[in-house]
Amino acid sequence: MQITTNKIDSANAKINAAITRGTIDANIESIAKQIAREAKVAGFRKGKTPISAVKKQYGERLVQDAEAQALRDLLTAGLKEMAIAADSLIGEPNITKFEKDDNGINVEVVIATRPAITLGDYAAMVPEVSKPAIDDAAVTARIEELASAQAPLVNVDEDRALVSGDTALIDFEGFVDGEAFEGGKAEGFSLRLGSGQFIPGFEDQVIGMKKGDEKTIDVTFPENYGGAKLAGKPAQFKVKVNAIQMKEAVVINDELAKKMLPGYDDANVAMLKEKVKEQLESEAMSVKYNDELKPALMETFVSAFAIDLPEFIVEQEMDMALNKKAREMSEAELEELRNDAEKVKAMRETFRDDACRAVKATFIVDALAKAENVVVNEQELMQTIYFEAMQMGQDPAAVYKHYQESGYLPAIQMAMIEDRVLSKLLNDKIKEA
Known part of the structure; x- marks a missing residue:
């Protein structure tokens, strides 16, 4: 041979x-x-x-x-x-x-083969990360928001008009073409104004009414409304306000702190503010990481490293992009492509740059993960998929099986590794505000 x-x-x-x-x-x-x-x-x-x-x-x-x-x-x-x-x-x-x-x-x-990558001093490419400054007003506003969500509703005795944020206890009956329709009537209904519970325009017209007021409200059902008989139809609602309610006023004191920090026997206002401040900082950092720092850092690495790419993996990536594009096309567009091989070839070629970038990024992340000792094992992968499925109200086992049979698990695992690697590198560069 x-x-x-x-x-x-x-x-x-x-x-x-x-x-x-x-x-x-x-x-x-x-x-x-x-x-x-x-x-x-x-x-x-x-x-x-x-x-x-x-x-x-x-x-x-x-x-x-x-x-x-x-x-x-x-x-x-x-x-x-x-x-x-x-x-x-x-x-x-x-x-x-x-x-x-x-x-x-x-x-x-x-x-x-797995390409050779010389990372060099990659840590020097990571920018310094400024921890967000959270002021006292933001902390107070969050405490009031959290406390108000659990506060009971109380009746408003003063003679005033409804405003956004109030809860109106109303009777209503709806009519289309002068006739009442099924499901369009209720008594003593609790409607929080500004919640978007009702048809667009309804709550806006309740605002300004007072206790005892009666009014006919004109609205139009959305075109995509669930009931076909009502979708896109103009309607009139006869509305009567029986009572106005609002959330009980929030008082920030040690008693509130104990309610909001049940695991701390010595909870007080200072501790509550510190915990809420930490939460706000974490939320702000998460947004900054995901929307700004991680994409920018990944782009820095992709631009900085020269890597030989396995050609067949790039070709596979291009094929996947082409198939995704095809699923988004109309039947007429697909028929045109079926009769023009050169057009298909040209369209496929438009995905080459993005495919090369994606493949390059994958190998960079893999090399960085090895350098930083970052791993995501099968158990962690399964736990993440199960948790997200439960949050979406889906069957975790069925979702995991679907990903497994579709060959998505390696991509999900790599995405988790990328997130951890970039987070670790950025966390090492955090400086206090």
């Missing part, structure tokens, strides 16, 4: 080989002898089967196994010649040529 190797770069290589007829025949003989020793063939005792009987029974399968063995041998030999470790391969080797003739088989195998 004659082998020629070509190590294109640190991520791509080719092996060309001429597998002779003699090599295939020798492999057939070897495999047949092994089968003769181990297999049970009808009419013969185990281990006593003649080679000729094995060849007759297994025929074409022997040839296929012999060719497969030759391919494995040439791959092993080629990797050894190029000093490429088998565990550095990415994906399965791609057989791009397999031409058989009477003399044997001409083969070309394309392989991809």
